[in-house]
Amino acid sequence: MSASTEPEPPQRDRFQGKASWVREPEGDTTLESNWLITLRRERYRSRKSGKAHDFYVVHLADAVNVIALTPENRLILVEQFRAGSANDSLEPPGGLLDPGEDPLEAGARELLEETGYAGDEPIILGTVWACPSLLTSRITTILIRNAKLIREPNWDEGEELRLKIVPAREVPSLIRNGKIGHALAIQGLLWWLVSELPGTPLELPKGFQSKDRQIGLGRLMVAIALIGLAFGLMRTIGETGTLLIIPVLLLVPAYLLVDRVVDPMPKTVLTRSMARWGRRSLIRALATLALAQLLWLSVMVMARMAFLI
Structure with missing residues (x-):
């Protein structure tokens, strides 16, 4: 976690817009200031009533939260002590930004320093106020x-982190049972989970969605090869063997077509509940059988046409 310097109050005003209260800087007072935070009493006046009121504001540097996934779709988490809760906290890697630092660069740096991991170019899922009150x-x-993993972690003085790498499918249960209890960590994780759902306002930008639903040239060639093998066997083993072997052989290309083209299984964590998974698996099995039968009939028709020729 990087050290922070006190941000100048005017930098915050650019986010204010047409707020319902107007700041009166001449009423501000700094109560405490150190390397991490600056506690100020700031005075604002209501546009509606005209009354002024003092607010207590903690100036703290912006931060970054890193959702890092391994090639096996496992989430990288760290467990560390948090003095506010006086307990250990399981959360994604992250830390404070230096003044003017790009959160993409800071996030990649924090991931490498805290875990020793590095990956693809980072993308921003979103930005929120940590606690605007x-x-x-x-x-x-x-x-x-x-x-x-490309190197050993490089922790700051006072940091004691324990690396936890968990399957992505376990994240909702970790949140539900309280294993992950950091509000901002949960916000970032939920943002990531929802961003993987297609057709939502938070959907990942084009080019970053999973390509798992594509059938792929290799799988297509396997399907064509099996259909060709079925056609060749049909010409050599006779009608009895055809009725027994060919339909079974065609189950493989039928399954590939169902799995990658007709009805791809959802790849996102939020859509893979066991109840829906069971129902959809049954439907996909029936669709595979039906498609295998259709392929078998097609092979039969092509074979008879070839025999006639």
């Missing part, structure tokens, strides 16, 4: 795929 800090969640 008290803090000036905003937190940006970034996503890094294909993270791999």
Whole structure:
């Protein structure tokens, strides 16, 4: 986690827009200031009533939250002590930004320093205010795929982290049972989970969606080869063997077509609940049988046409 310097108050004003309260800087007072935070009493006046009121504001540097996934779709988490809760906290890697630092660069740096992992170019999922009632800090969640261990972690003084790498499918249960209890960590994780759902406002930018639904040239060639093999066997083993062997052989290309073209299984964590998975698996099995029968009939027709020729 990087050290922070006190941000100048005017930098925050650019996010304010047409707020319902107007700041009166002449009423500001700095109550405490150190390397991490600056506690200020700031005075604002209501546009509606005209009354002024003092607010207590903690100036804290912006932060970054890193959702890092390995090539096996496992999530990289760290467990560390948090003094606010006086307990250990399981959360994604992250830290504070230096003044003016790009959150993409800071996130990649924090991931490498805290875990020793590095991956693809990061993308921003979104930015939110950490606690707008008290803090000036905003937190940006970034996503890094294909993270791999490239070196030993390099922790700051006072940091004691334990690396936890968990299957992505376990994240919802970790949140539900309280294993992950950091509100900003949960916000970032939920942002990532929803971003993987197609057709949502938070969907990942084009080019970053999973390509698992494509049938792929290799799978297509396997399907064609099996259909060709079925056609060749039909000409050599006779009608009895055809009725027994060919339909079974065609189950493989039929399954590939169903799995990658007709009805791809959802790849996102949020859509892979066991109840829906069971129902959809049954439907896909029936569709595979039907498609295998259709392929078998097609092979039969082509074979008879070949025999006539």
